[in-house]
Amino acid sequence: xxxxxxxxxxxxxxxxxxxxxxxxxxxxxxxxxxxxxxxxxxxxxxxxxxxxxxxxxxxxxxxxxxxxxxxxxxxxxxxxxxxxxxxxxxxxxxxxxxxxxxxxxxxxxxxxxxxxxxxxxxxxxxxxxxxxxxxxxxxxxxxxxxxxxxxxxxxxxxxxxxxxxxxxxxxxxxxxxxxxxxxxxxxxxxxxxxxxxxxxxxxxxxxxxxxxxxxxxxxxxxxxxxxxxxxxxxxxxxxxxxxxxxxxxxxxxxxxxxxxxxxxxxxxxxxxxxxxxxxxxxxxxxxxxxxxxxxxxx
Amino acid sequence: xxxxxxxxxxxxxxxxxxxxxxxxxxxxxxxxxxxxxxxxxxxxxxxxxxxxxxxxxxxxxxxxxxxxxxxxxxxxxxxxxxxxxxxxxxxxxxxxxxxxxxxxxxxxxxxxxxxxxxxxxxxxxxxxxxxxxxxxxxxxxxxxxxxxxxxxxxxxxxxxxxxxxxxxxxxxxxxxxxxxxxxxxxxxxxxxxxxxxxxxxxxxxxxxxxxxxxxxxxxxxxxxxxxxxxxxxxxxxxxxxxxxxxxxxxxxxxxxxxxxxxxxxxxxxxxxxxxxxxxxxxxxxxxxxxxxxxxxxxx
Numbered sequence: 001x002x003x004x005x006x007x008x009x010x011x012x013x014x015x016x017x018x019x020x021x022x023x024x025x026x027x028x029x030x031x032x033x034x035x036x037x038x039x040x041x042x043x044x045x046x047x048x049x050x051x052x053x054x055x056x057x058x059x060x061x062x063x064x065x066x067x068x069x070x071x072x073x074x075x076x077x078x079x080x081x082x083x084x085x086x087x088x089x090x091x092x093x094x095x096x097x098x099x100x101x102x103x104x105x106x107x108x109x110x111x112x113x114x115x116x117x118x119x120x121x122x123x124x125x126x127x128x129x130x131x132x133x134x135x136x137x138x139x140x141x142x143x144x145x146x147x148x149x150x151x152x153x154x155x156x157x158x159x160x161x162x163x164x165x166x167x168x169x170x171x172x173x174x175x176x177x178x179x180x181x182x183x184x185x186x187x188x189x190x191x192x193x194x195x196x197x198x199x200x201x202x203x204x205x206x207x208x209x210x211x212x213x214x215x216x217x218x219x220x221x222x223x224x225x226x227x228x229x230x231x232x233x234x235x236x237x238x239x240x241x242x243x244x245x246x247x248x249x250x251x252x253x254x255x256x257x258x259x260x261x262x263x264x265x266x267x268x269x270x271x272x273x274x275x276x277x278x279x280x281x282x283x284x285x286x287x288x289x290x291x292x293x294x295x296x297x298x
Numbered sequence: 299x300x301x302x303x304x305x306x307x308x309x310x311x312x313x314x315x316x317x318x319x320x321x322x323x324x325x326x327x328x329x330x331x332x333x334x335x336x337x338x339x340x341x342x343x344x345x346x347x348x349x350x351x352x353x354x355x356x357x358x359x360x361x362x363x364x365x366x367x368x369x370x371x372x373x374x375x376x377x378x379x380x381x382x383x384x385x386x387x388x389x390x391x392x393x394x395x396x397x398x399x400x401x402x403x404x405x406x407x408x409x410x411x412x413x414x415x416x417x418x419x420x421x422x423x424x425x426x427x428x429x430x431x432x433x434x435x436x437x438x439x440x441x442x443x444x445x446x447x448x449x450x451x452x453x454x455x456x457x458x459x460x461x462x463x464x465x466x467x468x469x470x471x472x473x474x475x476x477x478x479x480x481x482x483x484x485x486x487x488x489x490x491x492x493x494x495x496x497x498x499x500x501x502x503x504x505x506x507x508x509x510x511x512x513x514x515x516x517x518x519x520x521x522x523x524x525x526x527x528x529x530x531x532x533x534x535x536x537x538x539x540x541x542x543x544x545x546x547x548x549x550x551x552x553x554x555x556x557x558x559x560x561x562x563x564x565x566x567x568x569x570x571x572x573x574x575x576x577x578x579x580x581x582x583x584x585x586x587x588x589x590x591x592x593x594x595x596x597x
Contacts, residue, residue: 053489054486054489056463056486056487057463058463058464058469059484059486061486066489125499125502125503126502129503129506130506130507133506133507139454139455139457139509140457140492140503140507140509140510141506141507142492142494142503220495221495221499224492224493224494225462225492225493225494225495226489226490226491226492226493227489227493228489228490238490239490239492241493249462249464249493249495250462250463250464252369252370252373252464253370253372253373253376253464254372254464255372255376255395255396255399256376
């Protein structure tokens with residue numbers, strides 16, 4: 001009896017461990033694959049070609065700068081939409097809304113997060129982009145800005161969900177302490193609850209940004225996909241082409257093993273490194289704040 | 299513990315390499331062609347036509363099953379090279395590199411002209427411009443002309459719309475219109491040309507944007523958009539695309555549509571391709587807005 005229990009436990013712990021390690025393994029394998037397929041880029045094209053401003057792969061123009069700036073500008077725009085909206089919603093749901101409101105809002109926000117991005121892309125093409133063209137008097141409504149708005153909408157549920165959990169996890173004693181000192185509700189939120197949940201909120205923002213930079217279908221449908229180098233703020237209101245849309249649009253047609261194929265994998269590698277960088281930056285900030293908190297407590 | 303990690307790595311690497319291996323898919327194709335089953339894949343321009351043919355043919359010959367998928371000319375030809383399809387649809391001729399790749403894979407692509415297609419240049423109905431020369435369209439798409447007033451329209455910026463670079467229509471438009479058929483010409487699309495992933499994307503944008511200029515297969519232009527009459531050179535006659543003008547070759551942006559098979563077709567694939575150039579099947583071509591091939595020009 002006892003032996004069989006041990007045996008069960010042995011298998012279960014190993015399985016759990018295996019699933020933990022598998023994440024590391026998958027990331028490593030994916031990166032290995034990207035590097036294997038992406039690195040031949042450097043042998044096949046020159047660095048100056050990669051850093052040029054012309055992306056026209058069927059005639060061997062492989063300048064990835066327009067794609068890089070395109071992705072960055074759309075992501076920054078999306079973050080500008082998603083962060084204030086997301087954190088605002090999270091604060092409202094967690095701190096201000098009455099219980100019944102909260103029970104309606106939270107599932108609704110999560111439902112929004114489950115909307116397929118291609119559906120949002122449709123709405124973008126048929127409703128948002130004509131509206132933006134007329135409203136802002138632009139030549140076309142298929143712009144980085146349109147993409148940013150929709151991507152912001154896609155990232156909001158992620159930000160809300162994670163930030164709300166973080167705010168919720170702040171012990172009730174903190175708030176009660178603040179109220180006992182005579183702080184108003186706003187002072188409590190801004191000076192006590194929010195700083196206490198800072199690392200969780202930061203994680204929420206990073207997850208939201210990560211969701212935005214990796215999103216493909218919506219941006220492919222609404223940003224116009226013109227590989228123009230985005231250099232100034234005005235570029236937000238002109239068409240751009242993102243890295244993800246480029247991979248999605250071109251991977252299906254590319255000849256296996258060609259230069260174009262390797263460059264697409266190289267773009268994938270760059271995307272991977274960007275999200276890795278975002279994640280490392282976020283966790284190092286979280287780590288530092290945690291350490292400081294421990295020092296103060298000890 | 300270490301042995302466990304090692305085992306896990308071995309399993310994952312094995313799964314990984316198995317899924318990447320090129321061998322698994324080619325065997326599926328080989329077994330398909332022997333049955334009463336035709337796998338037909340390729341150009342998105344042709345996909346509706348191919349579907350209509352397949353439907354009609356299967357109604358008459360219930361013993362044959364035909365599966366039709368789109369994906370683009372390049373996708374279709376790549377599948378033919380990988381031996382996963384029996385017939386590849388293409389809206390452009392097969393490239394030399396593709397022939398070389400096919401031969402190295404033991405595939406002998408054989409070409410069949412199955413219909414003709416014209417590319418219509420489209421604008422929003424609100425746009426007063428109704429005729430352009432090929433040179434003007436070329437200058438617009440290469441970025442030399444960026445305002446409608448330069449070609450007789452209102453003072454509005456021109457928003458250039460194009461299909462993605464992987465579309466056969468894109469390549470054909472580049473060669474025939476932008477470069478005016480000149481092979482040494484290295485003119486490219488203006489960098490701010492919007493590359494839309496589908497015909498539907500172009501139609502949707504032209505429908506709501508009076509600044510837009512787009513192009514699409516004649517069969518796919520809805521009635522509520524305006525087609526531009528095109529002249530081969532300045533001073534020439536402006537011709538609207540239609541079945542008649544494509545067949546008498548007066549409309550300048552028209553092309554042949556192809557199906558490719560591996561070697562001369564045999565068995566059910568041959569019967570199917572023979573049926574496609576029959577007058578019965580070519581009637582469907584006309585119904586869908588494409589241009590039928592005359593019986594003597596089909597191979």
